[in-house]
Every structure is written in C-alpha cells, then in structure tokens.
Amino acid sequence: MKSIFRLSLVTLTLLAFFCTGALAIERLKLSTTTSTDNSGLLDALLPAFEQKYNCKVDVIAVGTGKAIKLAVVGDVDVTMVHARSKEDKFVADGNGVNRRDVMYNDFVVIGPKNDPAGIKSAKTATEAFAKLAAAKAKFISRGDDSGTHTKEKILWKEADVTPAGDWYVEAGQGMGKVITMANELQGYTITDRGTFIAYQDKIELPVLFSGDAALFNPYGVIAVNPKLHPHVNYDLSMSFIAFLTGPEGQKAIADFRRNGQPLFFIYD
Structure with a gap:
C-alpha cells in the first residue's frame, strides 16, 4: 500500500512539474504581412527564437494596414510590416515604440x-x-x-x-x-x-x-506601446526585436533562400 502511495505521489509530482513547465511557456502575438509569411521566412526564423526564449509565437499574417490596426488596438504584442509611412505614423501617434529596420528587398x-x-x-x-x-x-x-x-x-x-x-x-x-x-x-x-x-x-x-x-521595399519591426496596452508582452517583444536585428536573426535572414535565390537582404 505504501509503495502504491509513493508511486502515486511521484506520478503526481512529475505531472505537476510538466504542467508547470507547459504553463511557463510565454506567448508572443505577432502581426505581420502575408508577403513575409508566404515567403517561408518565418519558418526559418521563429523556431530558433522560440527555443531560445522558451516561448511560442502566434502569427497573424494580413496586409500591413490590418497588421498595424491590430497593433493599434493592442490585439498583438509586436508587428513586422513594410510601409514606412504607416509605420512612422503608428509610432508618432504613440501606438508603437522601438521601431527597427529588419531587412529589405x-x-x-x-x-x-x-x-x-x-x-x-x-x-x-x-x-x-x-x-x-x-x-x-x-x-x-x-x-x-x-x-x-x-x-x-x-x-x-x-x-x-x-x-x-x-x-x-x-x-x-x-x-x-x-x-x-x-x-x-x-x-x-x-x-x-x-x-x-x-x-x-x-x-x-x-x-x-x-x-x-x-x-525599394524595407521591412520594420515595432513593439506595441505598453503604456497604452499594459497587457501586452512588452519584454518578450523587445527580445524579439533584439533577436531579429541581432547577429542570429540577421544571419538567418541573409542565409534564407528559395529556388537558390535570396529573398531578403540585411543592412550593412
């Protein structure tokens, strides 16, 4: 009886450990363009980021206008788009912070x-x-x-x-x-x-x-302003921006090929 009790206790402890680990995985909501998604680039970028930060990135791929609108209302944590005039307005209006150049084609x-x-x-x-x-x-x-x-x-x-x-x-x-x-x-x-x-x-x-x-077609990434939307995952957004614009993300972008050709270029 004691053996069964001990076994049950061990099982419950292991279950609690794994459940806690699963719950500990953070989620990042990213709105981005269909062009980014259709290219296949995200499949090359996101797994390394998710593994590094023990998180899951939920991607919403739409047009830039809608991607920014999702960010304006706080439905996402971070946005990666390609319409500089819209991006600048998004930041100027106080909706976004820390815009960074990511790549271009x-x-x-x-x-x-x-x-x-x-x-x-x-x-x-x-x-x-x-x-x-x-x-x-x-x-x-x-x-x-x-x-x-x-x-x-x-x-x-x-x-x-x-x-x-x-x-x-x-x-x-x-x-x-x-x-x-x-x-x-x-x-x-x-x-x-x-x-x-x-x-x-x-x-x-x-x-x-x-x-x-x-x-010329530049892409930028912008975090949603946490002062307007306190619920957003600002810290993970900043980590995502740092990853994309840092050596690891930039190398993944530069190395990405389809049909033997580069799809995006990084800034020197």
Missing part, C-alpha cells in the same frame, strides 16, 4: 511573357504603370491596404491614373493568392520579390519591370 511587376502593355521598355515604375493603364491591361491589385497595395496606389497617383474598369481587379487577398490569380488570368501585378521567388516555380509570369529606386 524590392517590388517587381510581373505579367504575361508577351507583355501586351509593353512595360519592359519603360524607364521608370511610373512609366510602366502609365503603360498598363493606357493598354487597359488586366491588372490584379491586392486591394487590401497592404504595404504592396500602398506602393501600388502611390505609383498610380504618380502616373496620374485612377485605375478603374474591367481591366482592373481588386482582389482583397494576400500576395500569394494575388500572384496565383494573375497567373490564371494572364494579367499583371506588383509583388515583393521575395514572394515572387517563392512562387516562381508555380507560375508562368516573369518579371517584366524592376530596378527603379521607387520600388
């Missing part, structure tokens, strides 16, 4: 191989978009207030174009789905290079325009 315009709008001959991104409008070439827009959509709207404005009509499709979808739609419809779209590379072997659309400085 560029936007590219992809479309049918025969390039009916003739954008390959364009000298600037603005000229490429003017050609798309003039040709009324099928164009698939993110239409979701994402960083990519924000850049697209800037380029239409600079081209003095208000896109509308059957040729202009507002998808309201993430980057991967929009690339797939453009491929199915044999239309054009603007995409971050990282997601394009990740999807390159699944589609027939090549890059038709790239290289303009206006297509």
